[in-house]
Amino acid sequence: MSHFVVLLAGRMVPTPALRAAIAGARVIAADDGIRHARPLELSPELWVGDFDSAPGEPPVALAGVRRETFPRDKDKTDGELAIETALSLGATRLTLVGALGGPRSDHAFAHLILALRYFHQGVDIDLRDGAETAFALSAAPRRFDLKAGTQFSILKFSAVKGLTIKGAKWPLEAVDLPFTSILTQSNEAAGAITVSVREGEAILLAQDDPAVR
CATH class of the missing domain: 3.40.50.10240 (Thiamin pyrophosphokinase, catalytic domain)
Known part of the structure; x- marks a missing residue:
């Protein structure tokens, strides 16, 4: 690479x-x-x-x-x-x-x-x-090794379907959100988090510099 x-x-x-x-x-x-x-x-x-x-x-x-x-x-x-x-x-x-x-x-x-x-x-x-660090999201789950307590947001650039966030203070499971929703603003990591979005354009913005898997 x-x-x-x-x-x-x-x-x-x-x-x-x-x-x-x-x-x-x-x-x-x-x-x-x-x-x-x-x-x-x-x-x-x-x-x-x-x-x-x-x-x-x-x-x-x-x-x-x-x-x-x-x-x-x-x-x-x-x-x-x-x-x-x-x-x-x-x-x-x-x-x-x-x-x-x-x-x-x-x-x-x-x-x-x-x-x-x-x-x-x-x-x-x-x-x-x-x-801050930003990563594009996809249907394939991505793991971000954030420190516990780190704030992060999911920035949407379209409506999204099937947004899943695991390992956060406010997890989500296959949630559909319109473009105008700000539900995904200012979440908090409990440690490593895993994020995926089945359809739509979204970016994770973290107040940290995590390793990614």
């Missing part, structure tokens, strides 16, 4: 868990995401974007990073371009760092949509920033 990290411009806390999750991966920076490289002690092999928000020059230690420049007026985001570049280089697993939080809520929303898109294309993808 070829693991790539894509550095995006949102919030990033360089925790030991985040460092461990991305250890050994190849790295591509998208526009202002380059600023996360030094705190994480990463050396991107490529820096892509229209560079409308990035520093004019990267830190001296990153001055040799190869750039791929795109026009500002385009139909794809810098993050999307970085993801597609990683896939073209053989990525089968993607970790989007700095995809959540940050100054632009629309960017965070777009990254969640992209995670769903590429997950359904068979890419192993997660979103991490050191404070």
Whole structure:
């Protein structure tokens, strides 16, 4: 499996868990995401974007990073371009760092949509920033090794059918929910949880950096 990290411009806390999750991966920076490289002690092999928000020059230690420049007026985001570049280089697993939080809520929303898109294309993808972690859900149960007491939510991007949550303070068993329901906001893990959704688009957002099985 070829693991790539894509550095995006949102919030990033360089925790030991985040460092461990991305250890050994190849790295591509998208526009202002380059600023996360030094705190994480990463050396991107490529820096892509229209560079409308990035520093004019990267830190001296990153001055040799190869750039791929795109026009500002385009139909794809810098993050999307970085993801597609990683896939073209053989990525089968993607970790989007700095995809959540940050100054632009629309960017965070777009990254969640992209995670769903590429997950359904068979890419192993997660979103991490050191404070929160997000994973797309499917009919196949996924186990998340959360610490007891960790808060998590299921974010829905459509109506869902057959949502099952095990190992939580408020478990669910094969529940159907309309898109407008917020029943799945702010649950609490008793420890490891297992989540699946038979139909529909949903993402688990955890206030932790769990191992996944």
